[in-house]
Amino acid sequence: MEQIKLSHQDTLKRLERFSRFTDSCIGIPFTRFKFGVEALIGILPGIGDLAGLILSSYILFEAQRLGVSKRIKLRIVINMLIDFFGGLIPLVGDIFDAYFKANTRNTRLLKRYLVKQ
16 A cells, blocks of 8 residues: 555545445354445345445545546446346345445455556
8 A cells, every 4th residue: 555645545444444344344153254234234125225325425435536537436336336236136136235245346446546546
């Protein structure tokens, strides 16, 4: 992270904590599998998935604030929509939510972009 501006490091740390909370803060005993709060709220049909989409928009907001390219923001939106529409499928969507981890993907995408800059 030495290559990233100091002002961006704080944002990335916040986004990494956010991603961990939403995607992988709860571990299943005797396995290495973790899921997050977003998978839990996604259990609520429709409303939970919409809430997850709203939560995920935080990363897009930070990407906009950091001035990342339109291409990266589009990839973030695509991941958000895949997660949203995948989560709408009854039962299978809940499992998909736990595996896809859109916020973690988007945070990594943003970090790679900032390192290259």
